[in-house]
Every structure is written in C-alpha cells, then in structure tokens.
Amino acid sequence: MKNPSADKRDQKTRKILEQARFRVIEAIAQNINLYGVTPSVGRLYGTMYFQEEPMTLDQMQEALGMSKTSMSTGVRNLLELKMVKKTWRKGVRKDLYEVEPDWYQTFIDFFCLKWRKGIDLNVQSMKKSVDDLQKLLQQPDLSEDDRETIRTDLNKLYEALAYYEWLDKLVDSLETEEIFEFIPKPIPRKVE
Amino acid sequence: MKNPSADKRDQKTRKILEQARFRVIEAIAQNINLYGVTPSVGRLYGTMYFQEEPMTLDQMQEALGMSKTSMSTGVRNLLELKMVKKTWRKGVRKDLYEVEPDWYQTFIDFFCLKWRKGIDLNVQSMKKSVDDLQKLLQQPDLSEDDRETIRTDLNKLYEALAYYEWLDKLVDSLETEEIFEFIPKPIPRKVE
DNA sequence: CAATTCGTACAGTTTTAACTGTACATAAAT
DNA sequence: ATTTATGTACAGTTAAAACTGTACGAATTG
Numbered sequence A, B: 001m002k003n004p005s006a007d008k009r010d011q012k013t014r015k016i017l018e019q020a021r022f023r024v025i026e027a028i029a030q031n032i033n034l035y036g037v038t039p040s041v042g043r044l045y046g047t048m049y050f051q052e053e054p055m056t057l058d059q060m061q062e063a064l065g066m067s068k069t070s071m072s073t074g075v076r077n078l079l080e081l082k083m084v085k086k087t088w089r090k091g092v093r094k095d096l097y098e099v100e101p102d103w104y105q106t107f108i109d110f111f112c113l114k115w116r117k118g119i120d121l122n123v124q125s126m127k128k129s130v131d132d133l134q135k136l137l138q139q140p141d142l143s144e145d146d147r148e149t150i151r152t153d154l155n156k157l158y159e160a161l162a163y164y165e166w167l168d169k170l171v172d173s174l175e176t177e178e179i180f181e182f183i184p185k186p187i188p189r190k191v192e
Numbered sequence C: 001c002a003a004t005t006c007g008t009a010c011a012g013t014t015t016t017a018a019c020t021g022t023a024c025a026t027a028a029a030t
Numbered sequence D: 001a002t003t004t005a006t007g008t009a010c011a012g013t014t015a016a017a018a019c020t021g022t023a024c025g026a027a028t029t030g
Helices: A004-033 A039-049 A057-064 A067-081 A101-140 A144-175 B004-033 B039-049 B057-064 B068-080 B103-138 B142-177
Strands: A086-088 A097-099 B084-089 B094-101
Touching: A004 A039, A004 B103, A039 A057, A039 A067, A039 A097, A057 A067, A057 B084, A067 A086, A067 A097, A097 B142, A101 A144, A101 B004, A101 B142, A144 B004, B004 B039, B039 B057, B039 B068, B039 B094, B057 B068, B068 B084, B068 B094, B103 B142
Parallel strands: none
Antiparallel strands: A086 A097, B084 B094
C-alpha cells in the first residue's frame, strides 16, 4: 500500500544523508589537496570511502560526472598512494576498486612513501657532496677563506644528514607501528 | 707576487664547491616539491640555506636569475611555512631574510601546520555530519535500509574522528618535542 | 572467429598556476 | 620638501596541469 507522506520523509532523509556525505567528501578533498593531490582525485577517494561495495570506473564516472579517462588516471593515482586497492569479484568483468579503510595505515603509507623518497634523494646527493668537499679539504694549499667555506658547508651537511637519520627512524617506527606504543590509538565510538 | 697556477687551482676549487651546493639545492627543491612547494621556491630556500649572511631580495634575484616579484612572493611563501625568517641589521635598509637552520624545527613547523589545518577542517565537517546523522537515527519510522546506511556512515565517521584524535596527539608530541624522547636525535658528525 | 566490452595511450583543449614588468605606495635619505 | 630607494599589487603573459574524446589493443563473450 502506498504512503505518500512516508515517501516524502524518506526523500528528505536521503537528502540529509547525501549532504552529510558531501560535506565530508569536500573536506577530505580540500585536505588532501594540501599534499599535492588534486581535489578531483580527493573527491574520488571520498566518494569511494562512503561506498560499501567496490566501484567500477563506470560507477565513478556516473558518481562524479567526469570522463572515464579521468577516473582511470585518478584511480591509478590513488593506487600508487596505496589509498585504494584493486579487488576482484566472481562474475564481474570490470575492474573493481575499494578504499583502504584504515586511516592510520593510509597516513603511514602516504607520508612514509614521500618521506622515504625525500630521504633517498637528499641523502644520496648530500653524501656525494660531502665526499667532494672532504677531498677538497685534503688539498694542502687552500686559501683560508675557501677552507672556512668548505668547513661550514660540511657541517651543514653533517647536520642535515643527522636529521635524515632521525627521519628515517621515524619512518621505521611508523611502518613497524611501534609509534602506537608511544602514541596509542584512541578507541572510537560505536553506534548503538 | 702573482701565482697563475694557484689561481687556476682556486678556480677549480670554487667550481667543485659550487657544484656540491648546486647538487644539494636541486635535491632539496625536488624534495619539497613533493609537498606542494614549487621547485623555484625550493631552490630559493636551498640557496639561502648555504648563504652565511641573510639575503636581500636583490641578492636572491641575482642568485636565481628571476624577477624581484617572484623573489618577493617566494620569500613570503617560505615565511608562511616558517622556513625562513625576517632579520634586521643596523644600517641596512633592505629587508633581510635567513633560513631557519634547525631542520627538526622546520620539519615540525611544516607538517604540524598542514596537519592542524587538515584536522580542523575535517573534524569540523565530520562532527557536523555526525550530528545530522544522529538526529536522523532518532526518527522512529526509518526504513531498515536507510537505518543501516546511516549506521555504517556513522561508524566510519567515528573511526575517522578517532584517527584525527590520534593525529592531534602526534602533532602535540612534535610541538612539545616529546617525540625526541621516543626517537632521539642522533649526534651529527663535526668537521675536524 | 567475429563481435563486444573494457581500460588506457595519446592528442588536443581548457583550466590553473607560475612568472614577469609596470606602476605605485611607503619609507628613507638628501 | 624633494628625491631616491624599496617592496608589492596588479594585469598580462607564459608555462604547466587537469581534463576530455577518440582511437585502439587486450580480453571476453557468443
């Protein structure tokens, strides 16, 4: 039996629910944009976050009103960041993707990936420059000015290298999850 | 008395020194670019990093071969990130800038600034959405499907909020430097 | 073996961000 | 008070990126 007033109420409910999601999705998109991920890709992530089932590219296109190509590159982007993963489901031909639901893990993956990249990059070039400067210092007949410049540069590099050593240990403590002994995870509230 | 061969050697020394700096500056620029700072601004920072004395906008322009306007906006950029600070020197009319030499501090300022921004943004919108959904759940005659959707959304938000609580504590431990009790700073090497 | 479906490479377009030069407000120097 | 120096707002330009549509190869289906 039809009930028009209940229908109307349901519609309102859905609208509030949609708005509640939309608000959070936008915040997520804006936030992640601080770290070089475009808002579009952030919205894609946010949309998938609230989806119970894994999504196909077509569903993403439908949900965001963007081209399939963009969905494809966007999802690859998120894959590289380990924020989503590819799934498989029997009888479904299309590729399926779902978000990594654990935000601690996402945080760790996201920053450790970047930090490691930075550590490698910088440590490598710094060590090379340290080497060059050390050799230069060996020269017996350097002007005192040059010698002093080299010394200060070297000390700066030594300090920077120590910093990267520290950062590397921080990355380790995140990846091994030892960090949670120092800063424990709070227990989340649960509905009902 | 002139000594041409010594001059030549000095020149070579300077070149190696310059290359040693350049290599590191490029690495710094590339690294910071991972976090949404343009390579140009990264190079500006790197250049200032190796400068013993505070720099003026004109010196930066000279050093990087870019417009003074770019130096002005670039330096403001770095100021906001607390990576450089404005200095003053008696008798010097121009504005002077120098890098924050402590990379631990720079790391802390840089990430805590961003993280806090993200925390505020997300927690605010999430709390609002949680509120909306909780009110929705009060409704006595919800369809079971809708009720279930709301429940799962709420639980996701509760988990996310717990995560942000954790992140907030991480930020605290960085800003109070308690983190260094957990992960101590290694002692840097010193020249000579 | 067609015929169909799917995902992505690629070229072209649009949008956004970076950069420059000029012009001007502010402050210092004469 | 006038001149000179300094930093930045702003408009315009150039460079980069985000995005789209088409085309095509790989895989699947009939």
